[in-house]
Amino acid sequence: MTRIGFIGFGRMGITHFAILNSHPDVDVVGIADPSRPMRAILDSHVKVPLFSDHVELLKKAKPDAVIIAPPTRFHEAAVRDAMEAGAHVFVEKPLTLSADASLGLASLARERGLVTQVGFVHRSNDVFIEAKRLLETGLIGETRTFSSEMYGATISKEPSGWRGDAKEGGGCLYEFAAHAIDLVVFMLGAPVSVGGASLDRVFSSAVEDLVSATLFLPDGQAGRLEVNWSDGAYRKPTNRITIFGTHGKIVADPYCLAVWLRDANAEEGLEAGWNRKYITDLAAPVRFYVRGNSFTNQLDNFVECVQNGDVGGTPCSFAEAAHTDVIIEKLRADAESEDRPKPRRPRPQAKRRSKRARVRAFIEKLMGALT
Amino acid sequence: MKLDTVIFGDNQFFGINHHSEEKARSLAERFGKLEAITDVYEQAWDVGIRGFMLNANPRADSICDFLRANGPDDMSLYPSIPYPHKYANAVNEKGLFGAIRDFTQDDGMFSFAKRGAEALLSQDMVPVMKTLVDLEMQTFRDMNVKVLFLQNILTDLLLGVGAEDVLAAFGEHVKTRWGVEPGFLSMNIPMAVRVLRQSGIDNPIVCGSINRAGYFMNPSVEAVEKTLDEGGFRPMAMSIMASGAVPPKEAISYVASLPLKSVVFGASSRRNIEQTANLLWEGLGK
Numbered sequence: 281m282t283r284i285g286f287i288g289f290g291r292m293g294i295t296h297f298a299i300l301n302s303h304p305d306v307d308v309v310g311i312a313d314p315s316r317p318m319r320a321i322l323d324s325h326v327k328v329p330l331f332s333d334h335v336e337l338l339k340k341a342k343p344d345a346v347i348i349a350p351p352t353r354f355h356e357a358a359v360r361d362a363m364e365a366g367a368h369v370f371v372e373k374p375l376t377l378s379a380d381a382s383l384g385l386a387s388l389a390r391e392r393g394l395v396t397q398v399g400f401v402h403r404s405n406d407v408f409i410e411a412k413r414l415l416e417t418g419l420i421g422e423t424r425t426f427s428s429e430m431y432g433a434t435i436s437k438e439p440s441g442w443r444g445d446a447k448e449g450g451g452c453l454y455e456f457a458a459h460a461i462d463l464v465v466f467m468l469g470a471p472v473s474v475g476g477a478s479l480d481r482v483f484s485s486a487v488e489d490l491v492s493a494t495l496f497l498p499d500g501q502a503g504r505l506e507v508n509w510s511d512g513a514y515r516k517p518t519n520r521i522t523i524f525g526t527h528g529k530i531v532a533d534p535y536c537l538a539v540w541l542r543d544a545n546a547e548e549g550l551e552a553g554w555n556r557k558y559i560t561d562l563a564a565p566v567r568f569y570v571r572g573n574s575f576t577n578q579l580d581n582f583v584e585c586v587q588n589g590d591v592g593g594t595p596c597s598f599a600e601a602a603h604t605d606v607i608i609e610k611l612r613a614d615a616e617s618e619d620r621p622k623p624r625r626p627r628p629q630a631k632r633r634s635k636r637a638r639v640r641a642f643i644e645k646l647m648g649a650l651t
Numbered sequence: 652m653k654l655d656t657v658i659f660g661d662n663q664f665f666g667i668n669h670h671s672e673e674k675a676r677s678l679a680e681r682f683g684k685l686e687a688i689t690d691v692y693e694q695a696w697d698v699g700i701r702g703f704m705l706n707a708n709p710r711a712d713s714i715c716d717f718l719r720a721n722g723p724d725d726m727s728l729y730p731s732i733p734y735p736h737k738y739a740n741a742v743n744e745k746g747l748f749g750a751i752r753d754f755t756q757d758d759g760m761f762s763f764a765k766r767g768a769e770a771l772l773s774q775d776m777v778p779v780m781k782t783l784v785d786l787e788m789q790t791f792r793d794m795n796v797k798v799l800f801l802q803n804i805l806t807d808l809l810l811g812v813g814a815e816d817v818l819a820a821f822g823e824h825v826k827t828r829w830g831v832e833p834g835f836l837s838m839n840i841p842m843a844v845r846v847l848r849q850s851g852i853d854n855p856i857v858c859g860s861i862n863r864a865g866y867f868m869n870p871s872v873e874a875v876e877k878t879l880d881e882g883g884f885r886p887m888a889m890s891i892m893a894s895g896a897v898p899p900k901e902a903i904s905y906v907a908s909l910p911l912k913s914v915v916f917g918a919s920s921r922r923n924i925e926q927t928a929n930l931l932w933e934g935l936g937k
Contacts, residue, residue, distance in 0.1 A: 297812060301812060301813055302811045321774050518672055520672070558896060560894060567870050568839055568842065569869045570808055
């Protein structure tokens, strides 16, 4: 039995808990969350020891491994404390809010010989895995350019709470672009520099809603990054990566892989022209499903690595995930370069609230105070 | 109560397709106008379909208005609640507690605000669940609701977390407060059946993916088939064509070979609706 503790119990924490609580070889030994109402709810429905902070959980429950999913600003301390207590760590993406902090955690993990994984869940998606496999066979020849996109309707008005605050890990760069950058790192390796970055706003006053930039790979290859978390045309967040090579092209989203080839490839059974593979053909059933096969696969993979002491076996180690945090810092620096016109600010909207909205705000305030 | 053999689903209207983003987008485009959706419902009535599954998404209110005014009298509704993205987006913007506060206060429904507040203060999921059911049922008022389904995201989260009491409370509340049969959508049919029966729900209605491709048949095709053979629940199959991976004839001959009597499917052309419905009636009985 692998003893696992949970640190931070929001939306992702609950998902991860549901997946591992149903794992036959996992014993959940504790949950740490500072929210008293959350602990009270858990207390009445779940039979797991509860802690108000992670240090207490590490000391008393002595987990072999922890799943860390509080708001990103708390990642660094929780991850460091867990590793110093000797626990293997799975942490939600992005690893931390600073490149230095992420690189520091990666080297601490190396020193301690711990299994580490960051929740870049697309690396456990069967379509992206197949795309990477095909790419590595040299199917499309030498790659020359790429584009990584992510669109979604997460924000439709000024975000409140941590999502609207970059210091807390909010904003389109951390929330969305991190996924799109990580897919480039996963498929093609880490970009070494960036250019033409622009961070613009649609609804948010304190964080970016749009990210656009060029990423450069070590061989000089340039590709585009296009990200928008305020695009109402999308029902749910959607990633797409397109990779163009001398012999063909790969276009992959979480559901479908399209491959265009100049010449047929008998070994892979692919025709000249367009070929398609769907998630329905590529995905195998999972032990327990909630939210998507890749969420189960990524955690089962982590547990397996912990059980086997396989330090290099996870889909996205800290060292691998730190590339994205380095790129995010470079994007910010590039977007703030002096010759760049300042991005537009949202026009302040006249605040005319209806009576209902005022009553609602009052109740909300009251409820906020009570809970 | 007899479940309809053929139940017409609504995923196709909302740009939901597990096969391809492109197809999803073109569907969302085609069904942007309510009229395009109601046209398809009229075709389904013509073909003789009387069972309809409808998710409580933001467009369900206007679809239900249309169905109340124009639907055949012998129509049965199989709604599913809640609409996951509505709540997910709210949780994204407001956090878990903010979202609960928000939804229980929407539309100036003071009683819901009060109950939501009480539910929150009780720090118990059961009253929150009951409030959610009552709130979502407003959309389907004055309609012949046969089964009220809990969406798979919630069923499966509660299964995984081990909060069977909340699942049982959903079943109980739906039955006693609304006089409707509770149903459970799940991507983990064997586990759902086992846990629901253990928590006292007799002969539960469980709807999940069952298809020749084995897509979304967790934990394995064999385990799902074994659960079907063992019985003790009322199965309903969905995704029988695995979003297009299995052709209709093959899809239906597979489900017809299994001990199940009820299938949810979606289609958007008269030809496909008619062909699939007739094949289902042929294979499963009318």
